[in-house]
Amino acid sequence: MTKINRGLGLLLGALLATAAWSSYAADVTQLKKDAAKWVDSNTKTLEAANRKIWTYAEVGLEEHKSSKELQDLLKANGFKVQAGVAGMPTAFVATFGEGGPVVGILAEFDALLGVSQSDSPTASVGANLESGHACGHSIFGVGSVGAAIAVKQLIASGAVRGTIKLYGTPAEETGIGKVYMLRDGMFKNDDAILHWHAGDKNQVSYSSSKALINAKFHFKGVAAHASAAPSSGRSALDAVELMSVGVQYMREHIKQEARIHSVITKGGGQPNVVPQEAETWYYVRANNFDDAYLYFNWVREIAESAAKMTKTELDAVTIQSETHDMLGNRPLAEALQRNFAMLGQPQWTAAELAFAATTQREFKDPFGFDYTKAGISLSSNLEPLRDDFEPAGQASTDVADISWFVPVGGIRVASHGYGLPMHSWPVVAATGTTIGTKALATASKVLAATAIDLYTDPKLLDAAKADFKKVRVPLTWRTAIPEGQMAPKSVR
Numbered sequence: 001m002t003k004i005n006r007g008l009g010l011l012l013g014a015l016l017a018t019a020a021w022s023s024y025a026a027d028v029t030q031l032k033k034d035a036a037k038w039v040d041s042n043t044k045t046l047e048a049a050n051r052k053i054w055t056y057a058e059v060g061l062e063e064h065k066s067s068k069e070l071q072d073l074l075k076a077n078g079f080k081v082q083a084g085v086a087g088m089p090t091a092f093v094a095t096f097g098e099g100g101p102v103v104g105i106l107a108e109f110d111a112l113l114g115v116s117q118s119d120s121p122t123a124s125v126g127a128n129l130e131s132g133h134a135c136g137h138s139i140f141g142v143g144s145v146g147a148a149i150a151v152k153q154l155i156a157s158g159a160v161r162g163t164i165k166l167y168g169t170p171a172e173e174t175g176i177g178k179v180y181m182l183r184d185g186m187f188k189n190d191d192a193i194l195h196w197h198a199g200d201k202n203q204v205s206y207s208s209s210k211a212l213i214n215a216k217f218h219f220k221g222v223a224a225h226a227s228a229a230p231s232s233g234r235s236a237l238d239a240v241e242l243m244s245v246g247v248q249y250m251r252e253h254i255k256q257e258a259r260i261h262s263v264i265t266k267g268g269g270q271p272n273v274v275p276q277e278a279e280t281w282y283y284v285r286a287n288n289f290d291d292a293y294l295y296f297n298w299v300r301e302i303a304e305s306a307a308k309m310t311k312t313e314l315d316a317v318t319i320q321s322e323t324h325d326m327l328g329n330r331p332l333a334e335a336l337q338r339n340f341a342m343l344g345q346p347q348w349t350a351a352e353l354a355f356a357a358t359t360q361r362e363f364k365d366p367f368g369f370d371y372t373k374a375g376i377s378l379s380s381n382l383e384p385l386r387d388d389f390e391p392a393g394q395a396s397t398d399v400a401d402i403s404w405f406v407p408v409g410g411i412r413v414a415s416h417g418y419g420l421p422m423h424s425w426p427v428v429a430a431t432g433t434t435i436g437t438k439a440l441a442t443a444s445k446v447l448a449a450t451a452i453d454l455y456t457d458p459k460l461l462d463a464a465k466a467d468f469k470k471v472r473v474p475l476t477w478r479t480a481i482p483e484g485q486m487a488p489k490s491v492r
């Protein structure tokens, strides 16, 4: 091309692009309505998928049927699916479209161990304590897939240009899926990432989460007859118990926002055999990664000391995963808030309100707190977007790790009784009913609408990237996971 021709070509290209963007501007609201219409016409399909995944209640890295359910839905709608990514059989990436902008939507689908699985609104404690969807990840997965397919319709019809990616991210409850997908290079080249979560409010997330280090400590002792020859044995369980005592004393001298909790995963076979093997599993959390890492190393020293005190061996400390504190993105939060306000919040039937009110009454708080006191059984209002980023979170999520590499925005949608704690049976119960269906459909619409903004408004994408830089540049990324380590095979 000659200089003049190239100049003309560039001018023509710019004019065409401007024409495309301005034609978008007029139609964007209609595009969002079209996406919402797709969700409304396909709610039954999404509801059936949720009910299946909710019933499977598969825990992290075992979500074979749940992952397949979502993959099948995406394939049936024309997505190209790459399964078993980042060394995890249940992780996948589904893609549709080509070129930029590239918008990623996150889906989770793992259940929790040790909670009951029932859709009864009365206390179901003791029913089946194997596993349940007490964090609402069955609706999380399906709602996100709904958003991705709604967006795909618009890309397929030529109404918007770009690529939509749906990430199937397993084992969120142990902070594993996204962490190892990120280490495998995923997410980093996308322009923006959207996600959502079950909650008791309708709210745009503009707050941080706790950094977490997830590690198992394995002790080795010597087995012997506990009564006839105790002096010949060394108890690995004693080391686990002393480690626990040490950590209780440590608690007094750490920042009050830090959290440390554990379960004993191996404690010996029977009382008359000195336990040769014992293992304890710790989550060490703090408001930022550096503090979490400092406390984790303190816990490790306590474990080493417990081994010395009991003449046993601390033969393995396995950092299974870690999560960082979440970084906020103001332009994405504002776009989500606008769309959430425009598309509306779930509206509940009398039966749904009564169901949630029953769970509020039946959930027995140990301190007698009355969950019905607020007079709201299910929220149908949109909370205002907070002015400033809330720097301290209560829980942790591996979504946060992605927020260190790409602009990330997310929402919470009311999907269970107001005020009730996550990881409890009332969350399981509501998630499996039409309350969960309404929440996931709302999430599908709001995420799809915000993706549409990202495809059609280059200023929004630029602003999101500028805000990401401003927040991220002063920070240093550190990781406690050894270089080259692959994802664990199991979370149990």
Ligand SMILES: [Zn+2]
Residues within 6 Å of the ligand: 135, 136, 137, 172, 197
């Ligand atoms: Zn969750």
